[in-house]
Amino acid sequence: MFEGVPLNWFLITATLMFFIGIYGFLVRKNLITMLMSLELILNSVNINFVAFNKLLYPQHLEGMFFTVFIIAVAAAEASVAIAIIINIYRRLVNIDVENMNEMKN
Amino acid sequence: MASTNIYDNFVTSLTQSIHNGLYSSMSPTWALITELAIIGFVFLMFYALVGLFLVYAERKVCAFMQNRVGPNRVGKYGIFQTIADFIKLLMKELVVIKNSDKLLFTLAPFIIIIASFMAVAAIPFAKGLHAIDFDIGILYVIAVSSLGVVGVLLAGWSSNNKYSLIGAMRSGAQIISYELSVGMSLLTIVILAGTMQFSEIVQGQEFGWFIFKGHIPAVIAFLIFLIASTAETNRGPFDLAEAESELTAGFHTEYSGIKFAFFFLAEYMNMFLVASIGATIFLGGWMPFHVSGWIGFNQVMDYIPPTFWYLGKTGFIIFLMMWFKWTFPRLRIDQLLTLEWKYLLPINLFNILLMAFIVLMGWHF
């Protein structure tokens, strides 16, 4: 038990962060800002993992390792995503998600 | 064998008594806040002093290298020159730039300062004399110092000036690249020390600094560390981010007055930071120079206070870095990246393996 701070608080913070990320993902047009929203979402999940690990099963390390791996995956994902974004920028000279409809029709 | 340094008890009892006094006189929350404030104040003062001294030292070293006299008007040997400069900087106008992002423009120097500030917190100045003693000390230092690059990028971009932007991009690429080498050369010693905690690392060098204990790979790591940390602090010969002949002053071209002073200070603080990390990791930190068996000699060495040892070693490395700056010509950006990715990184990786092998075989001292 982490003294003074119950698990719920962590979870609520993470939930807020998660849905703020969702909101950002839904309304932002710029690809990079969408990517940032995604990072928020991933981060909130990480907080959940860590909080569950520490406050419910402090003798184990699963949550921590999951978080480490998620961070690694996020890094990989961000690097590839940004490579793609830069490629798109070269082609379309902007990175609005709504303009990416060349494959349509 | 436990350390018998005569200054140990002095430092610990000092910090301990301050701690106890605070907690006994007020509620824990306020005691904590006060403690934080005291530490912050102490560090700020330290910063200011170090900054002033280093600027003066740099000018003197530079003059020495160029066979000049250097600052000599303000005070004896010009020792108050920096203070005068400082006052001048404070009084200068803060130029407001049109079409720039003012929030970020203001924020950028703070980010840089905070990053180095956070990193210094983990450095031990003597036994027990450090702000935090993390079990992952080295990793922590690497982590927080990597934040500084964000400030550089923000500064370059928000100035709305193409020189600044190019300088920032160069600097970002450079810092990110050389961070690898710095981190890996430190990890080489972590393998030897078997811990990441600064206090334990220093303790482990009681009977020989790691640069001697780890012989070949440690020396290689030290050289790499010197090169990479010089590059990471954007100092010559790797100062092409602010190459004045090409980019006027790089990412801080548009800054003036106290904001410029921040950048100026941050550069010297970073230099001090990497030098003290190098001193701690490779040269034994505050540990006196001991030779195992020479009891009398060791005793004499013990009489020199640990903080002096620490400052002396750090000063030595800082002198080396200044020496570099004023003797080597500047690299081109592609040469810079080639040096890191094609030479330092492979050597470093191999060096880590070598160190691991040596530690496994027990071939170190």
Added chain:
Amino acid sequence: MTNNQIMFFIFSAVIVIFSILTVTSRRILRAATFLLFVLVSTAGLYFMLRFNFLAAIQLTLYAGGIVVLIIFSILLTSQVGAKLELPGLSKKIYALIAAAAGAALCIWTILQYNFPRTSIESGRTSIDDIGKALTSTGKYGYALPFEVISILLLAAMIGSIVIAKKRKD
């Protein structure tokens, strides 16, 4: 209120406020900076929970790596004075409804559920344990995911180089 609670409130307030700023700011680089603050505060939470290693990883990789990467790409793809287009009102409302409904549902569920309180007190996680767990293959060993993640990172590295490389045509 204990010290922990105060610290927690500071961190979570920073997290929530700067998250909102991240997704609403119309200057893209500011958004990235706010994201940096969010991530650093998250690292602060990890420090609070005594996951020092994890916090350092968070700072190095997220704050020092991903955010720098994002800022780099922003520098490459946008101009300093540019402001992001405002999303359409209907889009905003729909998104807000979806996010708010989801958040409400989750928070309601969290508050309803009574989490068991663990009695085991844990100290800080020692770096030795982490290292051993990361390289062991037994139960609670993570050698395989570690290898997999290494290969993933390598693949991502090569992949992004290939994708972002200028084509000669």
Added chain:
Amino acid sequence: MINFGYTVWIVLIPLFLFILIGFFGHKFKPIVSGIIGTSGLFASMAISYFTAYQYFFVLPKVGETFVKVIGFETTWLRFTEKLVIHLGVLLDPISVMMLIVITTVSFMVHLYSIGYMEGEKGYMRFFSFLSLFSFSMLGLVVATNIFQMYIFWELVGVSSYLLIGFYYTKDTAVAASKKAFIVTRFADLGFLIGILLLSFNTGTFDFITLTDPKGAAIAQGSGIMFLGLSTMTWSMIFIFMGGAGKSAMFPLHIWLPDAMEGPTPVSALIHAATMVVAGVYLVARLFPIFHFSAPVALDVVMYVGAFSSIFAAVIACTQFDIKRVLAYSTMSQIGMMMFALGVSGYGEEAGLGFMASMFHLFTHAFFKALLFLGAGAIIHAVHSNYMNEMGGLRKHLPITHITFLIACLAIAGIPPLAGFFSKDEILAASHQKAMWIFILGLIISGLTAFYMFRLYFSIFWGKDQHYHHTPHEAPKVMTIPLMLLSLGAIFAGLLPFSSFVTSDGKPFASHIDMAIAIPAVLVGVIGALTAMVFYRKETNIPEKISGFLGGFYRAAFRKFYIDEIYLFITRKIIFNYVSRPIAWFDRHIVDGSMNGISYVTNEVSGRIKGLQSGQLQTYAWVFVTGAVALALTFIYLWTN
């Protein structure tokens, strides 16, 4: 017991040669691949001779009988406990005899080809194919079970296809190779059905078990009846169908004359000496089953063989392309082997036909290969296939002339050359069976002598033709095989064959019955003399006779219209009345329903494609709201 494990190298050496030449041949000079192939085959031949020596003279006989030996065996596929397929080497008198025939002829042909193919494009390809063929054929004859035989049977078909179509830029060669492949494949379908029926009936693939006269396979009887014949009979008829296809028996012979489009050494090797006798070998291999379980099928073998033989002999008398004459002659001779098998009984004296057939196979291989190689030398010299464009060549090609004459005498059955002995045994065997078939055999011998000497005289005598450039004798590397083979054609008949190869493995002493030998020789001499009268000098007798025969001659000249009948059946009947309706059904009913489905899909997707806007955020929105709605539903609203 002697360890015969080394015999596997006889088969494997050509395989290695194939791989070596096929994959790395382009790295050497062309001639090197020829030399490698030839020397490899020489090694194989040497091992074969050694095997024959060990098998016939060293290996102790059991009760006066040559035993069947498994020289080498390995499991190839294990489907179930009972259904196991082995690959191995089975040694018994006929397989050892075949090993000798194949390796010898193949070696000669390799040697000959070094000269014949010189300067051709694809020299090393030719040698790699030859090695592949040798490998397949050797694998076929040493097969320990009928399944292995089938595998190699098909491999033989493939390599024959490759070799016939060697000049793949020539349309006729391509057509011929396709024809050969399709016809033999069609026949092999019968073979496969036969195998399945046989193995289903007997429960084994293994030759030793299958052909043991006292074994379970034969004793088990003949299975259920179908259309008045037992399953065993049907299976043997089907298997014979496969053999007939490979051996070019009527009506599956149409591919053989066309196969002469291949290079002449190939014709010598494949279409004279080895592959075409695979059918005969197959029947001989399964002879006990034919004899004990399916006598009706054996009668079928006899009738088909006899008819093919006389049919081919008649056609051979009318053709002008020398290779085609030889092809029909081959068909005729193989027909003789077939009917010799068909008339044979089982056991020592009764099995005379079996022995005669194998004997004829053996001798025929030498002189027919010789004839083909000689023809190759002639074509090489004259650059034409047509005998009416030749004449008077004896002065230009002395060695070819002599060897060709020897071969003609041998095939015509003039004593003491090889053909005389074997043909005499066949006639003796048919005499035992029935008078009419003996007379038929005599007629065939006469016709054989006639058309062979017709060929001989038109080429080497007759009027001197005017050639573009003077024909000259082939190089040594080609004439040496001719001479070696002519030795075989002279002396092969003197072997006491019946003491080695018999139907049940038990040797017996054969003798020459004057009552049969004298008519046979007389007929041969008469045929040869007639040809001499007709063709030695330029006369108009042949025209007169063909005019006199009229329609029959034309029919024979057009090969009795068999090709045209096939074409009529396939093009007019099958294409029009079977394929067309099926095509219509396919196009309108099958495709129609598919088109209908795709039309419906198109329409539906056209209506709903608006949902797939390509806007990522719309999707995400739907996804999030959907997830929230589902969670809400399942956690709070649908709790009971």
